[in-house]
Structures are given as C-alpha cells and as structure tokens.
Amino acid sequence: MTQTQEELREALQLQNRLRQQAEAGRREAELMLKAMQAILEAADSAQLYEQIFALFSSLLDYQHALILEKQADNSLRCVAATDNAWLDQRWPLDQILQRALEGEPVAVVNARRQPAWQQAIGDETGALLYGPFSSQDREALLVFIHPQPGFYLQDHVQILRRYTRLTRQARLSFEAKLQALQSDELQRAKERAEQSLLHAEKMVSLGTLAAGVAHEINNPVGFISSNMQYIQEFSELSEDITQQLLLLLPPLMKGSDANATAASRLFEQLQQEEYLERCQELADVAKECSDGLNRIKDIINGLRTFARQDDSVSEPIDIHQCVQTTLRMVNNELKYHCTVNVQLQPTGQVLGSSGQLNQVLTNLLVNAGHAIEQQGTVTVASGRKQWPQGWFAYVSVADTGKGIASDDLKRIFDPFFTTKEEGKGTGLGLAICHSIIEKMGGWIEVDSQVGEGTRFTLWLPESAPPV
Amino acid sequence: MNIMTVSSDLDDTVLACADVMQALTFKPQLVIAGFNTHHDGALLQHQLAALDCPIMAGSSCLGALAIQQRTNAQPQTQAQAGLVLWALQDAHGSYGVGYCEQGDAPRHAAQQALEMALQQSGRDCESPALLWCVLPPGEEEQILQGFADTVGPNVPVLGGSSADNDVSGQWQQFNQHCCGHQLIQVAVFFPSAGLGLSFSSGYQPSGQQVKATQVQQRQLLELDGIAAAQRFNQLTGGSIEQQLQGGNVLSLTTLHPFGRRIAASAGTEEFLLSHPDAVTHDGGLSLFSEVEQGETLELMTGSIEGLVQRGERVLQNAIALLPSGQQPAGALMIYCAGCMLTIGDQVQAMAQHMAASTDIPIMGLYTFGEQGCFVDGQSRHGNLMISAVVFGQ
Known part of the structure; x- marks a missing residue:
C-alpha cells in the first residue's frame, strides 16, 4: 500500500512537471509565432522592437530590454530600449558579444563579470541574456537585463536559441521565396526583353519598309x-x-x-x-x-x-498630368457609354515625350471606349513597383468591354493588325504605342478575358528611386 | 555527444587504471570518476593523469555503479565496481573542473573552486547548465551557498558527498592536479544538448510529525521538548532502544529518516531527508544534514523493496524530463550510501533494473550526502536521496 502511494505521489509530481514543461512549450510556441508575425508585419524598426519587447515580457522576466546594433568601428550601440536612458550607449565588442552576434545566445551570470559592461553598469544591472536579433541589414543583439545576478539560466538560452532558429528559418524561407520571386520576375523580364527584341527587329524592318x-x-x-x-x-x-x-x-x-x-x-x-x-x-x-x-x-x-520614333524627346514627365490631360481630350469619346474611374497612386517622374505619352494614353482610352459596345466602365490607375532592374511607374487602362481573343492578343502590337471593322482603323495605333513605350525604356502588358474586358498596363522606368 | 562508462574490478590500482583507460574508445573532454577506498586516491590520480583531460573523482561507498551501453551482448552492469570512469566527449560543449581545500571557510572555498571550474571551461562569465559536485561530508549547506554566491541560486547543483566503506573518514577526492580528503570539487557543464534532472527520496511520510525544539548545527538536541533520541525512539517503536545512551544508529534509522516538506507544483510536496547517524552522549541525534530550529519534521518510512526500485524510477523521471524530442546519451546518478547499505545484496537487482530500463551508459556514486535540485529550482543538501542527471544526445 505504502509503495503504491509513493508511486502515485511521484507519478503525480512527474506529470505535473511534464505538464508544466508542455504548457511552457505551448506558451513559447505561441509567442514565437507572434514574434514571427511581428517581424513580418512590422511597419518599421521601432514598431518591431516595441512588439518584440512586449512579446518577450510574457516569456521571461527582465528589468530592461535593449537592441544593440554593430557599428562600423566594431562597437555595439543601443538603438532601442525599454528605457530611453540606454539609447546610444556603446559597448566594445568582446568574445561573448561576438558569439551572440554569430547566432549563439548567452546567459551572463552578472554584468560585473563581463568587462564590456564596466562602463554601463547601473544599480539594476545584474544578469544578462543575449540573443542574436534578425535585423534587415545589420548585425544586432537582443539584450535582457535582470537585477538578480544568476537569474538567467540555460533554459533562457534555449528559449532564445529556439527563437533565433525560428526567425532565422523564417527569414531564410522568406528570402528564398523572395529570390524565387525575383528569379521569376527576371525570367519574365528576360522573356519580355526577348519578345521585345524580336518585335523590335520586326518593327525596324517594318519601319524601314x-x-x-x-x-x-x-x-x-x-x-x-x-x-x-x-x-x-x-x-x-x-x-x-x-x-x-x-x-x-x-x-x-x-x-x-x-x-x-x-x-x-x-x-x-x-x-x-x-x-x-x-x-x-x-x-x-x-x-x-x-x-x-x-x-x-x-x-x-x-x-x-x-x-519616326527615334526622334525621341527626353523630358521629365508627370504621369498624372498626362492622364488628366488625356482624359479631358477623350472625354467626348467615352462619356456617353462609359463610367470612368480614376485611381491614381503616387508615381515618380519618367523620361520621354509627354506628347507621345499622351498619344499612347489617347489610343488606349479610345480603344477602351470602342471595346465597350453598350455601357461599361473604364478604369485608369497608376502606381509604382520595384522590379529587379529598379523602380517603375505604371499606368493601366482597363475596360469592361468585349475582351480580346487569345489568338488576337499575340498580334495586337503588329502593325496593320486590327479587330475593328474594315475601314475603321489603320491597325497602327497599338504598334505605335508599343514603339513609343519601348523607346521610353518600358513595356506594355496586356491582360484580357473575352467577355470580361481588357487591361493595358504601361510600365515606365522612373528617373530616380523614391526618397 | 559521446558518453561512455568504463569500469574495472581489479584490486591492483595501476592495473585497474590501465584496464579502464584501455577500454575508452575516444579521447574524453571530461571524466567523472568513482572509486572504492580500497584504491588509493593519490595513485589513481597519478595513473589517470595520462588521460590528459579534466577529471573529477570521489570515493564511493563499497565501489561505484557502472552500467555500460549494450553492444551485442547483455549490458555490462557492475553494481559496485572498484573503479568507474564516466567519460564525455562533446565538441560543441564546454566543461571545466575546479577544486579547493575546504579548510575553515567552506563557503569561500566553494566560490574559489567554482571560479576555477568556470575559468577552465572558458566561459567564466556565463551561467552553466549544471554544476556537478564531489564534496567532503560535513559542510554541504555552506558549500552550496558558496556556489550560489558565484552563479546565483538557480543553477542546478547535483552531486554527492564522498563516502568510504565504514564511515571512518577515509573518503577521498581527486582531480587532474591533486588529491585530498577535504577537497571541494565542482564541474561546470555547458553541454551542447539538453539535460533531464531528477532528485527524489524513496520515502513516504508516516503521518507523525515532530518539532525540532533545540538544534545545534547538525545535532538535534530536542524534539517536541524532550531529548531527540528518546523522542525518535518513541516514534519508531523502540528502533534505537539499545543506543539511547549513545552510539551509531546509521543502519537502524535508514528506513525512518526525518523529512522536511518542500512545496512542489500543483499542491504536491517533496521531502528533503535528514538521516540520523548517531546518538550523542547527551541524548541528541546527530544528522548528515542541517535542520532549522523550530522546523517541523515529518517522520518518513521506507522499504527495502521501494529503495531497490527507486533508482530506475528516478532515472526514468530524468529521461522523461529531457527536452522534447531529445534522446538520452548517458546519465550520472547519486544513490545514498545509506540506502545502498540497507538494501544489501539487492543492490545488484537495483542496478539490473536500471540497466534493463534504458540503453545508456550510467555511472552512479554511493554517497554520504546528496545534493540536488527540486522542482522549485533550488539546490539543496539532503540524505537518503537519489538523483539523476541525463544528458541528451
């Protein structure tokens, strides 16, 4: 009987400890996920640091938390802290800090034992816990400070190790995905360039002819x-x-x-x-x-x-101004059967001839109006995006018209190709648009679904990256 | 992480050392050793210096426990081997051994020993995962305090107090550099994998409680206002009737130690045991560990069968408490010499139970005092305790 009681008591204790471990693990996993979200979603560094400090406060005790960034002179500078008094303080890089920067979290028994802290010790400085911190482009450390010497243990090191591993994996996956996306973009850009080259050769021959x-x-x-x-x-x-x-x-x-x-x-x-x-x-x-x-x-x-497209003018163009000008010009063509939506987001300036860009936009808007046989919507949008080769502005003209059959899509930029009734179009409008945009260093994308509509998007290189 | 246990039963110290060193299949980074006092510690230290690595050894009552990993045959298990080495190789871990003569200031000596160990590990600013100690019996509480002074109170300390075969004070400790009888030795562990720790007694509270009304260090002078030996004799049905005027009661009290309640998680309790070893001339009881005056003590009860099963359960608990997903690579154990002497020949069965329950190399020391860490994270000194630390792969 006694033996049974003892066994039961011990089994209960073991179960309690295992349950505590499991609960700690679950709490930690939840916080890790939140930390991941914070890293991926934070709008800026300040917000990220604030969220990370808040998340870790429910995972481990600390009096102060700091972010130290490695500087060009090999020192570490405090760039964020739960208490602003730490900001801009510096620590000389020693072996422990170096190890932490290289990815190995460290628990220091007492800051007084670490020479790098001799200049920074305060009354509340006891135990230290270092962990590498995923920063965009700088080596950085996450530092927790507790007033009680010896407070941080290898258990805490393990928490930071798991955090480091998780965030590093997430970052690697994110970067791999980004790289893959960039590869895709590069591949698409290459295909575009090849098609463009073919088209350009064809156009040169046709132009000469x-x-x-x-x-x-x-x-x-x-x-x-x-x-x-x-x-x-x-x-x-x-x-x-x-x-x-x-x-x-x-x-x-x-x-x-x-x-x-x-x-x-x-x-x-x-x-x-x-x-x-x-x-x-x-x-x-x-x-x-x-x-x-x-x-x-x-x-x-x-x-x-x-x-005559070689006679290009290179002047800074305000895309929004071009759009507004063109819309005024084609208003009569559209206003009776189209609702025109304008969704302009900021873009940078592009270089070229504003007259030629107006010509392109006029062509696209008139075509959009023609594609809508009864009532429909024409949407003009603009914005910017970073491509592997730099920042590009875009203007898109989308209609809810009859769309273009996929066989025709391949030929719409060919001279003399037209889907309009005989005698109603020269078939040169889009070829000219294509030629103008290419001369400006950009390209035109077309998406179309028969019965749903067509979107033409002009991509033009911005003359300077966004500030 | 590589862990290996090698042992020898050869009586000749030189041959035993050669025997164990030959059996090692890798160059160790750290060796923890246990030996029977029929070997001379100084000679062992001299012979094992050839290992050229940090060593920390303590004598173990009637030899030490050695369980080797299974190869093709049955595991080689020796419940009381004359010399046992527990060797560790961990390229990504850091380890160090420190020592200091206990002298008159055990707390300070403990600080010195731990500082040396930290220095040797190369990570002297950092918080170790574990302190494993081999101590001389007598001042363990002070020594634990000295360790806490250096690394804080939360680093787990496990280990045991060196023992001889007849409580005649022949215990010994040695390390790579020296040998002694009163050496405080401590090893710091920064392993590359996780640890599972378990510290437990094999006893049940009897329901009888007494109050330590007069205490002088490790001597219980009075319990419930009367002479401690007399009160203990009453509580245990005359178990020390013949020794009430004085004498050794070690073996008579092994199954009836005092227990102090340590609050554990979710309302459960654990008990830190104190073992009466003698009746003093003035009717007091001397113990192997300190109790506080005014403290309530629980009379505990145990059984031989329980103690035989105990080692395996403590070991399994430690394995269960390894970080999730980690497999055990090896274990160090402490088993109270008093318990071992009480179970007598069944020590073989105790060792076999452990060997059968897992396939890892294990070394165990039979000690005259056990240091360990309960669930509350505090390291304490107790008696009749069993502890295990399991290293993850």
Missing part, C-alpha cells in the same frame, strides 16, 4: 489627289453647265432652222446619255476617291509616325 513605301506612295497619291480634286471640280462644273444647257436648249429647239435642229439633237443626246446624272455621279465618284485618298494619307502619316 513603311518609310520607303510611304515615301513612294506619297508622291503618286499627291498628284492623284490633286487630279482627283480637279476631276471633282470639273465634274461639278460640267454638272452646272449641263443643267444650264438643259434649261437653255428647249427655247432654241423651236423653229426649223439648222440651229434649232442642232439644239434639238444636242438636247436629245444629253438626255439619251443621261449627261447630267453622269456628271453628278462623276462628282460623287471623285468625292469617294478623295475620301479614299485621305485614308491613304492617314495611313502614310501613321507609317511616318511609326518610322
């Missing part, structure tokens, strides 16, 4: 246009004269003299030949030809613009 063709066509179009003007004017004159003749001839036809006979014959001929109608038709045909020639002129002008 277009410039030559434009020049060659321009001359005959010029004289044809001039001749057509003459024909149109002459047909109108002929029509006018014919009408006068048809009024003049009937009185002259009365009589039997040769003049009356000739007048009758001419009158009949004019009627038989439907001369007046044909003069009118000739005027119409000439007008149609002039319209056709005007379209040819538009195309030639487009080709000239396309071929």
Whole structure:
C-alpha cells in the first residue's frame, strides 16, 4: 500500500512537471509565432522592437530590454530600449558579444563579470541574456537585463536559441521565396526583353519598309489627289453647265432652222446619255476617291509616325498630368457609354515625350471606349513597383468591354493588325504605342478575358528611386 | 555527444587504471570518476593523469555503479565496481573542473573552486547548465551557498558527498592536479544538448510529525521538548532502544529518516531527508544534514523493496524530463550510501533494473550526502536521496 502511494505521489509530481514543461512549450510556441508575425508585419524598426519587447515580457522576466546594433568601428550601440536612458550607449565588442552576434545566445551570470559592461553598469544591472536579433541589414543583439545576478539560466538560452532558429528559418524561407520571386520576375523580364527584341527587329524592318513605301506612295497619291480634286471640280462644273444647257436648249429647239435642229439633237443626246446624272455621279465618284485618298494619307502619316520614333524627346514627365490631360481630350469619346474611374497612386517622374505619352494614353482610352459596345466602365490607375532592374511607374487602362481573343492578343502590337471593322482603323495605333513605350525604356502588358474586358498596363522606368 | 562508462574490478590500482583507460574508445573532454577506498586516491590520480583531460573523482561507498551501453551482448552492469570512469566527449560543449581545500571557510572555498571550474571551461562569465559536485561530508549547506554566491541560486547543483566503506573518514577526492580528503570539487557543464534532472527520496511520510525544539548545527538536541533520541525512539517503536545512551544508529534509522516538506507544483510536496547517524552522549541525534530550529519534521518510512526500485524510477523521471524530442546519451546518478547499505545484496537487482530500463551508459556514486535540485529550482543538501542527471544526445 505504502509503495503504491509513493508511486502515485511521484507519478503525480512527474506529470505535473511534464505538464508544466508542455504548457511552457505551448506558451513559447505561441509567442514565437507572434514574434514571427511581428517581424513580418512590422511597419518599421521601432514598431518591431516595441512588439518584440512586449512579446518577450510574457516569456521571461527582465528589468530592461535593449537592441544593440554593430557599428562600423566594431562597437555595439543601443538603438532601442525599454528605457530611453540606454539609447546610444556603446559597448566594445568582446568574445561573448561576438558569439551572440554569430547566432549563439548567452546567459551572463552578472554584468560585473563581463568587462564590456564596466562602463554601463547601473544599480539594476545584474544578469544578462543575449540573443542574436534578425535585423534587415545589420548585425544586432537582443539584450535582457535582470537585477538578480544568476537569474538567467540555460533554459533562457534555449528559449532564445529556439527563437533565433525560428526567425532565422523564417527569414531564410522568406528570402528564398523572395529570390524565387525575383528569379521569376527576371525570367519574365528576360522573356519580355526577348519578345521585345524580336518585335523590335520586326518593327525596324517594318519601319524601314513603311518609310520607303510611304515615301513612294506619297508622291503618286499627291498628284492623284490633286487630279482627283480637279476631276471633282470639273465634274461639278460640267454638272452646272449641263443643267444650264438643259434649261437653255428647249427655247432654241423651236423653229426649223439648222440651229434649232442642232439644239434639238444636242438636247436629245444629253438626255439619251443621261449627261447630267453622269456628271453628278462623276462628282460623287471623285468625292469617294478623295475620301479614299485621305485614308491613304492617314495611313502614310501613321507609317511616318511609326518610322519616326527615334526622334525621341527626353523630358521629365508627370504621369498624372498626362492622364488628366488625356482624359479631358477623350472625354467626348467615352462619356456617353462609359463610367470612368480614376485611381491614381503616387508615381515618380519618367523620361520621354509627354506628347507621345499622351498619344499612347489617347489610343488606349479610345480603344477602351470602342471595346465597350453598350455601357461599361473604364478604369485608369497608376502606381509604382520595384522590379529587379529598379523602380517603375505604371499606368493601366482597363475596360469592361468585349475582351480580346487569345489568338488576337499575340498580334495586337503588329502593325496593320486590327479587330475593328474594315475601314475603321489603320491597325497602327497599338504598334505605335508599343514603339513609343519601348523607346521610353518600358513595356506594355496586356491582360484580357473575352467577355470580361481588357487591361493595358504601361510600365515606365522612373528617373530616380523614391526618397 | 559521446558518453561512455568504463569500469574495472581489479584490486591492483595501476592495473585497474590501465584496464579502464584501455577500454575508452575516444579521447574524453571530461571524466567523472568513482572509486572504492580500497584504491588509493593519490595513485589513481597519478595513473589517470595520462588521460590528459579534466577529471573529477570521489570515493564511493563499497565501489561505484557502472552500467555500460549494450553492444551485442547483455549490458555490462557492475553494481559496485572498484573503479568507474564516466567519460564525455562533446565538441560543441564546454566543461571545466575546479577544486579547493575546504579548510575553515567552506563557503569561500566553494566560490574559489567554482571560479576555477568556470575559468577552465572558458566561459567564466556565463551561467552553466549544471554544476556537478564531489564534496567532503560535513559542510554541504555552506558549500552550496558558496556556489550560489558565484552563479546565483538557480543553477542546478547535483552531486554527492564522498563516502568510504565504514564511515571512518577515509573518503577521498581527486582531480587532474591533486588529491585530498577535504577537497571541494565542482564541474561546470555547458553541454551542447539538453539535460533531464531528477532528485527524489524513496520515502513516504508516516503521518507523525515532530518539532525540532533545540538544534545545534547538525545535532538535534530536542524534539517536541524532550531529548531527540528518546523522542525518535518513541516514534519508531523502540528502533534505537539499545543506543539511547549513545552510539551509531546509521543502519537502524535508514528506513525512518526525518523529512522536511518542500512545496512542489500543483499542491504536491517533496521531502528533503535528514538521516540520523548517531546518538550523542547527551541524548541528541546527530544528522548528515542541517535542520532549522523550530522546523517541523515529518517522520518518513521506507522499504527495502521501494529503495531497490527507486533508482530506475528516478532515472526514468530524468529521461522523461529531457527536452522534447531529445534522446538520452548517458546519465550520472547519486544513490545514498545509506540506502545502498540497507538494501544489501539487492543492490545488484537495483542496478539490473536500471540497466534493463534504458540503453545508456550510467555511472552512479554511493554517497554520504546528496545534493540536488527540486522542482522549485533550488539546490539543496539532503540524505537518503537519489538523483539523476541525463544528458541528451
């Protein structure tokens, strides 16, 4: 019986100790997770330090907590503390501090035993606990101070060791993920560059061809246009004269003299030949030809613009101003069937020609309006993002229109490609946009879903990183 | 972490040393040793200096316990080996041994010894995971105070007071540098893995309580206002009737020590034991540990069977208390010499129970006083106690 009681008592004690260990472990795990969250979510260092101090206060006792950062002269400087009196104090780097910086937490029995503390000892300075602290780009230490010498034990060292391991793993995972993302971004950038190069080669060939063709066509179009003007004017004159003749001839036809006979014959001929109608038709045909020639002129002008992109102007451009200007210009195109949302976030300045950027935005906004067949929304947004190659501003134009089929998406930047009805577009607008944006060092992204809409995003390099 | 226990039963000291050193399969970073006083400590110290590493050794009553890790055969278990070495190799840990002659100022001597150990570990500013001590019997409370002066009261201290075979004062201690009878020795441990600690008595409270009404250091002069020996005799049904005028009562009181309540977690209690070893000429009881005047003492009861099972349970508790996920690599144990003498031949069974319960190298010392750390984190000196420290891999 006695033996059983003893066993029970001891088993109870063991269970209590194991339960305490498990509860301590659970508490610690929860706090570790909170610490991780604090690290990942803190808006700035000050907030991070404050949260870390608060979290550790429920995990271990301390009178003061400090963050020491390694300085260029190898000393450690207090950059954060639960008591501001510690701020900016310095400690010479010794073996213990070095070990802690290298990742091994240390419990010091009494600050008075550590020479590095001789200048910093206060009445409340007893035991010390050091742990490496994950800082973005500097080596740093987390330091806890307790007034009772010998307060910190290897149990506390283990807590900090687990914290260090966890945060280090989290940081490594985070950095690996970031690296992977950056690799993806680089890969995408590379593919973009390759596509851009291919496109550029194609464009150069087309540009050369277009410039030559434009020049060659321009001359005959010029004289044809001039001749057509003459024909149109002459047909109108002929029509006018014919009408006068048809009024003049009937009185002259009365009589039997040769003049009356000739007048009758001419009158009949004019009627038989439907001369007046044909003069009118000739005027119409000439007008149609002039319209056709005007379209040819538009195309030639487009080709000239396309071929003339090297003549780039490099001036600082305020993207928001361009957006506002363009929106005013295209307002009439959109206002009857589109709701226009403007969501502009800050961007840096970009370099290029504001006129050309306006041209691009006009093109995109007009296209967006055309894509919406009945009622819809056009959203213009802007912002900035850091890519591996630097900071870029973006402007996006999104519509809720009919969208672009995936086969067409591959070709939308090709010259003369258009999804509009025949005669309604030259097919050069997006090619010109593409050419302008590339000349500015950027690129255009397109996302489109048939039946849902299309978003064009212009990415342009900022002239200076954000301050 | 590598831990190995090697032992020899050879009577010849030189041969025994050669025997154990030959059995070692790695160069140790630290050796803790136990030996029977039939070996001369100075000769052992001289022979084992060839190990060229910090050593801390203490004599153990009738030899020391050695349990070796199983290889292909059954574990080699020696309940009372003449010489036992517990060797440790831990490339990422730090260890040091310090010592000081106890002299007239044991507290100060303890500070000196611990400072030396910390210096040797190379981590003299830091808080160790464990202090393992080998002490001379008599002033353990003062010595523990000296350790606390240096590293604070919360660093666990485990160990035992050196013992001889017949309580005639032949106990010895030695280290890499010297040998003595009154040496305070302490090893500091900064292991690379975790520890599991257990300190416990194998006794039950009987329900009978007495008050220490007159105390002089380790002598209980009066209990409940009457001569201590007489009161104890009453409480135990005449167990020391023949010795009331004076004499050794060590073996007669082993199963009826005094216990002091130590509050543990969740309302449970633990008991720190004090073992009466003799009746003084004036009817008092001398103890192996101090009690406070005015303190309430619980008369404890124990059984041989309980003491036989005890070692294994304390060991298993320590293993259970290793940090989560860590496997045991080896253990050091302290088993009260009084308990060992009480269970007599069953010491073999006690050792076999331990060996069968786990497959790790273990060394145990049979001591005349035990130092250990209860759940409250305070290290204390007691009697008839058993302790274990298990090292994680």
